[in-house]
Amino acid sequence: MNRYQHRSWQAAVAALGVLIFLSGCGSPIDAAVNRLNGAKQEQPVFRAIAFPTDEQTLAPGASYSLTLSGITPANRKVELNSDQVSYTVSNPEVAQVDSQGRLTVSKQAKTGSSVWVTAVYKQTRATMRVRVIVPLKDTIKIDSNGLAVVTNPADLSVVVNKHRSLPADYVPADLIQPNIPFAGQGDLEKKHLRKEAAHALEQLVQAAAKQNLHLVGISGYRSYARQKAIYENNVRKNGKERTSQFSAYPGQSEHETGLAIDVSSPSAHLALDESFGETKEGKWLAEHAAEYGFIIRYPKGKTQITGYAYEPWHIRYVGKEIAQEIAQKGITLEEYFQGK
Ligand SMILES: [Zn+2]
Numbered sequence: 001m002n003r004y005q006h007r008s009w010q011a012a013v014a015a016l017g018v019l020i021f022l023s024g025c026g027s028p029i030d031a032a033v034n035r036l037n038g039a040k041q042e043q044p045v046f047r048a049i050a051f052p053t054d055e056q057t058l059a060p061g062a063s064y065s066l067t068l069s070g071i072t073p074a075n076r077k078v079e080l081n082s083d084q085v086s087y088t089v090s091n092p093e094v095a096q097v098d099s100q101g102r103l104t105v106s107k108q109a110k111t112g113s114s115v116w117v118t119a120v121y122k123q124t125r126a127t128m129r130v131r132v133i134v135p136l137k138d139t140i141k142i143d144s145n146g147l148a149v150v151t152n153p154a155d156l157s158v159v160v161n162k163h164r165s166l167p168a169d170y171v172p173a174d175l176i177q178p179n180i181p182f183a184g185q186g187d188l189e190k191k192h193l194r195k196e197a198a199h200a201l202e203q204l205v206q207a208a209a210k211q212n213l214h215l216v217g218i219s220g221y222r223s224y225a226r227q228k229a230i231y232e233n234n235v236r237k238n239g240k241e242r243t244s245q246f247s248a249y250p251g252q253s254e255h256e257t258g259l260a261i262d263v264s265s266p267s268a269h270l271a272l273d274e275s276f277g278e279t280k281e282g283k284w285l286a287e288h289a290a291e292y293g294f295i296i297r298y299p300k301g302k303t304q305i306t307g308y309a310y311e312p313w314h315i316r317y318v319g320k321e322i323a324q325e326i327a328q329k330g331i332t333l334e335e336y337f338q339g340k
Helices: 003-023 027-042 195-210 224-238 240-246 274-278 280-292 320-329 333-337
Strands: 048-050 055-058 063-065 069-071 077-079 086-089 095-097 102-105 114-121 124-132 140-142 148-150 216-219 260-264 294-298 311-317
Touching: 048 124, 086 095, 095 114, 102 124, 195 280, 195 294, 195 311, 224 240, 274 280, 274 311, 280 294, 280 311, 280 320, 294 320, 320 333
Parallel strands: 055 124
Antiparallel strands: 048 069, 063 102, 069 077, 086 114, 095 102, 114 124, 140 148, 216 260, 260 311, 294 311
C-alpha cells in the first residue's frame, strides 16, 4: 500500500466514523462501504495493460482501430476507454495514429517495413508491432494474353513464380558484377546482380570465407531473351510437360529479377544439386543467408507452395528485414505475403 492509499484509507475511516456518529445505526455504513466498493470498481487497479494481439499485418493506406485492455490482478480483462490512453508509433513515415487511437499506414509504406506502437495508460505501457505487406493481388494485372504480370518488377520484395510473370521487357536498371569468385571466365550476363543484392552477396561470401568456406557464383541475372532460349531448347529436347517441371517459362524465372543467384562450392564440385545442401558451405548458407538479406527460396517440403523442388543453391535477395522473418518462421516468400 502506498502513501496515497494510506491517506485515502485514513480519510475513509474518518468519514465512516462521522457517519456512525451522525446516524447511530448500521445501514448508512453499508451504503458508504458500497459506495467505496463502487468507486473501486470504476477504477480497478491493473497489473498490466495489453493489446489484443502482439502483431498486426496491414496494407499501405489501411486503417486500424487500436484497442487496449487493462488486466486486473484476477486476470480479468477490462477494455479501456481510448481517451484515457496515449499512443505513439516508432516511425511516423510508416504509420500514424490519431487522438482517437486510429492507426493509418502510409500509402507509400513498403512491404517489410514495420512500426512499434506504444500505448501508455497511467504510466503502464504495452507495445505491439504493425508490419506492412502489400497484398499480392494488388501487384498483378492480367495482360492481353491472359497472363498475370507483376506491376512491381523492381521491388526488392517482388514475387515471381509460375503464377506471376515479369513483364517481357523488364530489365533491371542497376545490374553490376559482384566481386566474388565465379565459375567460368569472362564478363557474362549471368555474373550480374542488382546493386543492393550484389553488395550483400559480397558480404555473405566474405563472411563464409572467414569460416574457411568457399562459395562460388554459378548463375545470377538472366534476361528474358536468354530464359526464352533456355526454355525453348529444353522443350525441343524434353517436351513441354517435362520441361515445365524444372525450367521456368520466360518471364517466370526469378533470375530475371536480378535478385536471385545459384551458388555452389568446390566441396560440391560446383554442382547445382541437393548434394550442395549437405556440404559445410550449403549448411552455413542455410543458417546465415538471412543475416545478409537472402533466403533459400525453394526450401525442402514446400513444393506445393513455391512450385519448385528443394534447391539449396538458389538464393534470393529480399532485404534483411523480410529475410530474417522468413528464416525465423521457417516459411516461404509466398507464405510471408499470406501474412504468416
Ligand atoms: Zn536458380
